[in-house]
Amino acid sequence: MAESGKTATKNLALIEAINLALHSEMGRDEDVVVLGEDIGKNGGVFRATVGLLDAYGEGRVIDTPLAETLVAAMAIGLSTQGLRPVAEIQFSGFLYPCVDQVVNHATRYRNRTRGRMSCPLVIRAPNGGGIHAPEHHSESLETTFAHMPGLRVVCPSSPARAYGLLLAAIRDPDPVIFLEPTRCYRLFKQSVEDNGEALPLDTCFVEREGSDITLVSWGAMMHDTRRAADLLAEEGIAAEVIDVATLKPLDLETILTSVAKTGRCVIAQESARAGGWGSEIAAGLAEHGLLSLFAPVMRVSGYDTIMPLARMEKLFIPGVERILKEVRKVFEIAPKN
């Protein structure tokens, strides 16, 4: 731990990194409280809050009644009093009752009172499908929130980034929607250093450099995007891979810089296509990066359908093949030479 002057490095799955960040920050700052349904003794439905009740007590680890509007509203009330609430919503589809509270209140108290009040809160939820969950458990909501002024929207894609971004979200003085990639919760492990260091909330991560095409994604789709980049490398195509990570505010600069180098771009998102955050990025490239593009910016996305139930969810969630298909279209229009 940080106070001993040494930091422990552990091999962790993403959900374990979330748990580590919560433990770590609750130990560091006694104003941090966590709240939500089944987060106490049960440790959360995905086990993100395991051990917090024993370590910090039921004053700071709050099992709430089954009322999602209340969870968001209570987090708002707590945050106005200088606490740093981290609220958990069990599944993304249950975030909708929070939208009114977040949009009409959490984003506004600072602005309405010209800085007299503020809402330094985090709402965490799993985001997206791919785990054969029941109905209403697999939606992708990042764009719903990213459109809203006054918010920060974060979608981590790896254990180490989940740890550092969650610390940043908790320390941020404004409301943050923290959407965790459900299907990556236990998909792979990574070395995570419990160093208490937050990652930036306004910078995309260029996690792989390449000169031929820029692949842009976030959250769970980063996993497919990384595999697509691996497969392209075998074909001699060097893809630059960008994890947007913080959707709002959007660091378009980093994406533009990459596209200025590669001249090609494919954006991969799991959520429905129309008006998705990929469209916002594509529009930014059209406005500011058109002259460096050799081919149209292509989007890979879920379809404009209701998220199907488990049997058909793979039809909806774009995998590696759909990313590669769009990449091939780009290279047909603008071959590498």
Add this chain to the structure above:
Amino acid sequence: MNAPNDTAHRKVASFEIFHTQYLDPEGRPTAEWPVWAQKPESLRELYRLMVRTRVFDKKAVSLQRTGQLGTYAACLGQEAIGAAIGHALAADDVFMPAYREYAAQFARGVPMKDVLLYWGGDERGMVYPEGTPAYHDFPLSVPIGTHVPHSIGVAYAFKLRGEKRVVLVSCGDGASSKGDFLEAVSSAKVWDLPIVFLVNNNQWAISLPRQKQTGAQTLAQKAIAGGMPGEQVDGNDAVATREVLSQAIARARNGEGPSLVEAITYRLHDHTTADDARRYRPDEEVQAAWGNCPIKRTKAYLQRSGHWSDADEQRLLAEAAAEVEAQVQAFLDTEPEPPAAIFDTLYESLPKSLVWQREEVIAAGPIGEDH
């Protein structure tokens, strides 16, 4: 179902709702008054606050009618509730208003000018002066009832820190139908939180009368489902409202948990200046409601008991008129904010990706006649 009379059934719960009134519409005491109310100055304080509020309220409506204020929600006839709140809360407590409790806000240090700025379309009307109790109060809340569950978090924070502070959150009869309100009322007792839920039942939610809001006999009984005390009070009786709120606040402060108070009043004005209640509300009902006016009955009591003279009345009206006039002038003299203000408290510090938008607004210059 009818009360069964067999061994298969047993009663597991029952409830009663009481209504409190100390001062009838003619200004006569209905029972022996609580000690605080027996001091003439207490009642004079409540009376002055109600009168100042009414003078303000009338002026705000006339400013709107003459194009100098935006849409305004009047509190005509409901001044006793705000005055009682203002009188009952301690400086350290937190008041979370809906939008017809101006008297409470004035008592806690919100300048009348700020209320005018708010309805005049200026966020600075929600800043409130540092050093006043209002500085840690919440601003007005227009979306109906959605602010009510914020009280859960605020009160939880007090409890967590061992602070003996209380939250009083007010909303209207319409808000009592909202899920946000019900989620808060349902959960407050779980943690025995120091909250007073005040339902300002003015009989109308725009055009919907109280009896079409819910089939429940009273709104106070919604407290029962949350496991907390619920009661009605004559909301046009400043003595009763102040007393009932004080008791609820004292329970909350002593760790006995939340309460719900339904204050029965009547909206004498239209819903807002953008509404015309004649479309849906019989004039006879409004005329009859004037007979219950909270100011009229308080004045009648004070005068009959020799605690208020005509000279006192003249002086109060003159002072209130001068105060309101000065606040209106201060409102009208307030320069618009610099354009960049729409960005400057959006976040604690503006994200770099939004800097160009702020610069564009600044470059476009101040708001001119054509805006």
